Amino acid sequence: MSDKVSPAGPGNGVAGAAGNTDVLGARPMSVQSILNGSTKRLTAAGIENARQDAEFLLADFLACDHLKLFTQGAKILNPDDVMKVAGRVERRAARCPLQYILGHAEFLDLSFRVSPHVLIPRPETEQLVQEALKPFEGLPPDRRLTVVDLGTGSGVIAVSLAKRTQQARLFATDLSPEALALARENAATHGVEERITFLAGDLFEPLRPFGLECAVDLVCSNPPYIAEADHPTLPPEVRDYEPRGALLGGPDGLAVVRRILVGAQAFLRPHGHLLVEIGFGQAAAVREFLESLDDYDNIQLLKDYQGIERLVLASYYPWSARLQSSNQEA
Numbered sequence: 001m002s003d004k005v006s007p008a009g010p011g012n013g014v015a016g017a018a019g020n021t022d023v024l025g026a027r028p029m030s031v032q033s034i035l036n037g038s039t040k041r042l043t044a045a046g047i048e049n050a051r052q053d054a055e056f057l058l059a060d061f062l063a064c065d066h067l068k069l070f071t072q073g074a075k076i077l078n079p080d081d082v083m084k085v086a087g088r089v090e091r092r093a094a095r096c097p098l099q100y101i102l103g104h105a106e107f108l109d110l111s112f113r114v115s116p117h118v119l120i121p122r123p124e125t126e127q128l129v130q131e132a133l134k135p136f137e138g139l140p141p142d143r144r145l146t147v148v149d150l151g152t153g154s155g156v157i158a159v160s161l162a163k164r165t166q167q168a169r170l171f172a173t174d175l176s177p178e179a180l181a182l183a184r185e186n187a188a189t190h191g192v193e194e195r196i197t198f199l200a201g202d203l204f205e206p207l208r209p210f211g212l213e214c215a216v217d218l219v220c221s222n223p224p225y226i227a228e229a230d231h232p233t234l235p236p237e238v239r240d241y242e243p244r245g246a247l248l249g250g251p252d253g254l255a256v257v258r259r260i261l262v263g264a265q266a267f268l269r270p271h272g273h274l275l276v277e278i279g280f281g282q283a284a285a286v287r288e289f290l291e292s293l294d295d296y297d298n299i300q301l302l303k304d305y306q307g308i309e310r311l312v313l314a315s316y317y318p319w320s321a322r323l324q325s326s327n328q329e330a
């Protein structure tokens with residue numbers, strides 16, 4: 001099949017045989033035909049949810065809800081617009097993730113701008129946000145919470161937490177200046193930029209000037225946790241498009257996770273909480289490492305919707321605090 005035809009060239013069909021009215025080409029076409037042609041093209045390229053992706057691409061172009069696309073089936077697009085849609089379809093056929101083409105991703109109840117500089121937010125991370133504030137339920141409304149989000153990427157965790165509680169003052173760090181710029185933009189879009197300080201640098205390092213040692217209520221993170229050797233085995237959407245720095249966590253995937261578990265001890269207040277997303281098969285090693293640090297208590301591993309142990313939760317309860325409370329009891 002002549003898939004390599006440029007979507008920009010007039011008269012160039014993007015897929016299928018000549019004479020097929022659903023083949024995307026530089027001519028007026030109905031929304032229904034474009035949808036059919038896009039679906040065929042994406043199916044031929046091996047895209048799993050071809051129809052759905054075709055609907056999202058076209059609906060976004062038409063600035064309408066994809067569920068309402070069928071009401072516009074007879075609408076005719078001019079050749080320029082057909083070729084613009086065809087260009088997007090070709091990007092998807094080349095395995096560029098849908099969200100990078102659209103420029104946004106949905107996370108919980110909010111929409112976030114995304115670009116190839118940031119990881120596309122995942123449903124597992126939505127669960128992290130839903131768990132994050134549970135330990136603080138019932139706190140007096142005037143009690144301030146200090147929260148740190150390490151490796152903030154597009155800012156989904158920090159922004160969603162800021163939206164969920166007015167009590168939180170957040171600090172979000174990332175190594176990537178491009179990611180931080182996008183995170184700041186997302187925070188502004190959602191009206192929480194004044195409560196989040198975005199900082200460039202390595203994990204906890206940029207927090208040092210803020211005097212947050214022993215003062216943080218919650219350290220949370222969705223760090224890079226894929227083992228380097230697994231990178232070639234990832235789906236092309238992930239392997240070829242998402243930033244390596246957002247994915248890879250050293251030889252066993254846990255290099256950044258371990259640094260977070262160690263580093264958090266200096267910043268968490270006694271009884272503060274740690275919440276970190278981890279990868280498939282890493283739970284036992286993470287639990288063992290946390291236990292070896294001695295100062296964490298109440299270690300829990302929470303499963304995601306697929307039954308994979310995905311979140312590690314722990315309370316920080318250093319020996320100094322344990323001694324103090326046993327002295328008080330005595």
Ligand SMILES: C[S@@+](CC[C@H](N)C(=O)[O-])C[C@H]1O[C@@H](n2cnc3c(N)ncnc32)[C@H](O)[C@@H]1O
Binds near residue numbers: 125152
């Ligand atoms: C898996 S992505 C998570 C992004 C976002 N929090 C989310 O859940 O969608 C990990 C992020 O950590 C950042 N990162 C990787 N190593 C880092 C480090 N040592 N210090 C700070 N950020 C780091 C990457 O740039 C990337 O944005």
